[in-house]
Amino acid sequence: MRKTRNVRLAVLLLSLSVLLAPLGARADSQGIAVPTGETGLLPVRTDAAEGRILLTLPRPAEDGVALRLLYSTALKTGLGSAPLTLDRGRTGNTQLLAFRRIGGKVAVQFENPRFRASAGGPDRQKAVASDFGTSTVWLTNIAETLSDGRLVIDIAPFLVLDALGIAGSLNQDQDPFGIGSATAIGGKGFKLEEKLSLADPASVRVFPDNLEVDAVQTYVSDRPGAEVENIVPDPGKITFIVHHSFVRLPEPGFVPRRFDPRLGGIATQAVDFSAPMGAPVVYDMANRFRLEKVDPTALRSLVKKPIVFHLDRNTPEAIRPALLEGIGWWADAFDAAGFIDAFRVEMLPEGADPLDVRYNMVNWVDRATRGWAYGQQIVDPRTGEIVKGMVVLGSLRARQDIQIFQALVGASELNSGGPNDPVKVALDRLAQLGAHEVGHTLGFAHNFAASTQDRASVMDYPPPRIGLTDGKPDLSDAYAKGIGDWDTATVRWLYAGADERETAEAATRFRYVKDDNARAPDAAYAWGGLWDDGADPVAELGRLMAVRGAALSRFGLGALTPGEPVSNLRRRFVPLWLLHRYQLVAAAKQIGGLDFVYAVNGGGRETAKPVAPQAQRAALDAALATLRPEALRVPPALVPLLSAAQNGSTDRQYETEIFATAGGPVFDPLVAADAAAQLTVQTLLAPRRLARLVLQGDSNPAALGVTELLDRLTDMVLASTGDDLGRRIAYRTLSTMAQVAHRPDTTPEVAAALDQKLNDVGNALARGKAGGAERAWALALSRRLRDPDQRAQLAASLPRMARVPPGDPIGEDNWMDLSSLLTVSE
Structure with a gap:
């Protein structure tokens, strides 16, 4: 005392x-x-x-x-x-x-x-x-x-x-x-x-x-x-x-480094009117810390002032080791670039202010719901010199990860210390997240193609790599450990001043794509997925669907701890049911996709190339498989468990994470199927993707075209309308087609193809010979599809869409716009 x-x-x-x-x-x-x-x-x-x-x-x-x-x-x-x-x-x-x-x-x-x-x-x-x-x-x-x-x-x-x-x-x-x-x-x-x-x-x-x-x-x-x-x-x-x-203002002596599109990064723009005639007036300076060797002539040297990051003292004791480890991986990249003891991470000194500009910070913050992490820079706008790095990590992300892992492997593994312990795996994820966000503050952009090259960068968004061992989900290799080869190459370029030969070699050896060509689900780049995995995104989608099926067959009360409310199963079920959502998008990017780089003249890779037709068709096969009724049928034994009532005050996080019910706690398996179907159909029918199919069909008759995609899609969903599940999938597909046909960003060619296909389907449904409920459904829908005014009303029936709980961290719907303010996000 x-x-x-x-x-x-x-x-x-x-x-x-x-x-x-x-x-x-x-x-x-x-x-x-x-x-x-x-x-x-x-x-x-x-x-x-x-x-x-x-x-x-x-x-x-x-x-x-x-x-x-x-x-x-x-x-x-x-x-x-x-x-x-x-x-x-x-x-x-x-x-x-x-x-x-x-x-x-x-x-x-x-x-x-x-x-x-x-x-x-x-x-x-x-x-x-x-x-x-x-x-x-x-x-x-x-x-x-x-x-x-x-x-x-x-x-x-x-x-x-x-x-x-x-x-x-x-x-x-x-x-x-x-x-x-x-x-x-x-x-x-x-x-x-x-x-x-x-x-x-x-x-x-x-x-x-x-x-x-x-x-x-x-x-x-x-x-x-x-x-x-x-x-x-x-x-x-x-x-x-x-x-x-x-x-x-920083002392003179910092030499700006011109941004190189082949290796990217975070940049400060200059508009320089003293540029020689014929040279660009507008250019970017790559943001970076001032890092100087004691001996500039040595291949390896101590530095005059190391880059030191500090971890928020608000970070829980159990989480600190994981973040200190992951952030500390950057020391290996700087060491490989010839900087000895150039980077370290340590706890913020007691009594110090984390907002004091002298401290590079990793802040641990609490929010009402899970959300994005992000890295920010305080930068000298004259030179691109980073004065302070500031990371914000949200505490509920780790808890959401534990929910997902519990759904996959069961609650009995919690705090077991084994390879499938949800807490341990969540800490492994936090180590990677800490490295990722600090990477932004060091000057590095996302590389969303790294996951296709054996986890080449911590600057990608990593999903958990879920294996199957004896038919059971296995998390022993969920997240990579250590810095990636791409990260080492970019540190060498940005901080050690790699020459043109080394830069060109790195640009040739690695795939690289940043946000604007990867974040949108309908982006054209074939290899830029978020939270995707594997060298072959199409094969990985098939593998992940098998993992999902195995996990669903085992899902039940084992996902709950003793005494836990059974109503929590509804929340835990959603990420398992939608486990494939990101790999689906990654595979679909092969459809109408291009392989290109951020090329420079003379680099030898100036031409963008479309994905081969057979690869696009394989991707379509894999995507359509996620629409089959057998993939979207909730195991009947789960429905009563998922209908358990919840008692207590309203939890905004819980309400955000679950599917809409059929009233009160009654779980509606058709809503779950509808939500998953929406993800697939909206991905396949994205207007910009369909526009690219038109373009590639014009230049190559053997290419996958819009008509073929629409034929394959409608043929598949109309072949399984014998029960309510099949009819719901078909309704979602056809109504989405109507909506896309009426969207202002849909090209005239695509709108015409969709309009005609809907009319043809309407005629086919009217001629069908099925009886009972299927016949009533077919006739009602055919009337809507054959009448242009009714099709327009169908396109406007957006309230009938099933709400899809968020998979991304909860945050801005226009995150790309906001991230320009925040510098970059996870």
Whole structure:
């Protein structure tokens, strides 16, 4: 007890010394500010009574600029909503901030270093800067002009501006089905309420190269949405603590590295008007940390300043070893590139602020539902030099993984320590996830083709590799251990400056594709799948369907722990039932797919090549097999178990993860079949995929074409309409065809083919000789298919679609747009 009191007293005295410090501060060994006179970034005085934070700026130059800094914001407290991504640790954009005296005031301006004349003199650079817009974001009176010309201003009012874009995040619309039906899940009309917002003088910390300070910001609305109402005590008022970092500009000496499309990465764009005539004006600089060898001439050398990442002390003890191990894999890649002891990961020092810009961080955050992890960078926009890496990991992802693994191997394996222990496998996944997100902050983009090359990169999205041993699912090789060969090659390129020969060799040896050609289910690249596995995506789909069948045959009460509510089976059933969803998409990318690279002239791989016709037809066979009634029939013995009632308060996570029922707890196997059928049919009938089939049919008569695909699809589903299951699959297929025919992004050629095929099917159904329920179904549907107006109504019957529970981490439906703000996501 005495020791605890002494520690508390020491912390209190230290805090008081910071608050009373009139000027700058330095960091002690634990990263806590202590007074040091004027050795800090700026002299700072705080006035708690008036809420003032007084900065002393240098004497302005002739252009009025007193100081230029890097400026970044981050959330110190989050909302706890996965879809809205207002997480603790989320950062805003990095700005080049200038304090400029204009008359009797000081303006805070965001300058525009993207447009430049790097080879020009000062006058030329000034001229280019004057041609492009800047942003004056705040004006203030000068509180005092010192005798040496320095200016004193109160920065507190600036700190309550919505520099992070919180209001926009709260008010954004989402279209969860991608059908133009947007919902404001955060709410509408949220705006910053100045009367409930203020800067916190007690939070000021000044260090030699950075100033850190917090502000309380409250956003109000009379129309909060479902996400906010689920979390916030008073949904009309949401309060955040927003952290502000003012950072000294990095010292000269960092040499930007031009982005190379063959190996990719995360880049900062420059528009350079001093480029020679005939050379590109627009180019990208590859973002990276400043990593310098002690001996630049040595193949292997110690470094002047290693890259150090810190793990959030909020991370649970049981999880820390896995994350420390996985993140630490990057040390091997840097060592292979010739940098000795260049990378390490360790726990954040006790008392240090994770938002302090001096600490590269891996934050462990909690949310109401599972969501994305993401890696962010604070980057010098002039050069692409990374100043700080910031990762956000959501705690519920690991728990969702455990749900999936429990469904596969049973609850008896929990905490067994064996190769099929769901907890152990989830920790293996976290090790990979930690490496993945830190990879983004180091400058590396996704490589969604790595899974087709023997797990060549941690920058892919890895599914669990599920084996079958004696007919039982086996998780002993679920996740790879260690850094990948692609990662080692890209570290060498980005940080060691690999030459053209080595770069070209790496680009030839590895497949590489990033988000824009892989993330969408209908993307053209044949090898870019997310959460897919194996060198042959079509063969892997067939294998995974066999795993799914074996797991479903064993699924039941064994997936529950003793005393656990039986209603939890409904949640555990969904990821097992849809186990094939990502491999299906990966296989379907062979249909109308292309094999291409991010080519450069003279590299020898300039031409994109369509996937061979026989490979496309094999992919179609595999995809159609997922629509067969035998693949979509829920084992009858499971239906009563899946109908167990749930009792207790509403759990938003649970409700998000399950299929709609037939009323109350009654499980509806047709809804489960419908959801799985939707995934297959919507994947096959994606408008851009069908448009590519038209194009390849025009250039090659032997190629798989739209007519052949539609014939194969309809023939298969109409051959099994003898029961309700077969009829539901057929209805889903035909209604989706009608919907795609009427979509505005469907080409005229594809719409005509779909329209004609639906009319032909309608005629065939009318001529059918089946009796009973099948006959009634066929005649009713034929009337709708043969009448153009009725087909249009069928296309509009979207409410009849089964809701497919999310497989991706719950989050933005427009994640690609959001990830540009967050830098990159898992």
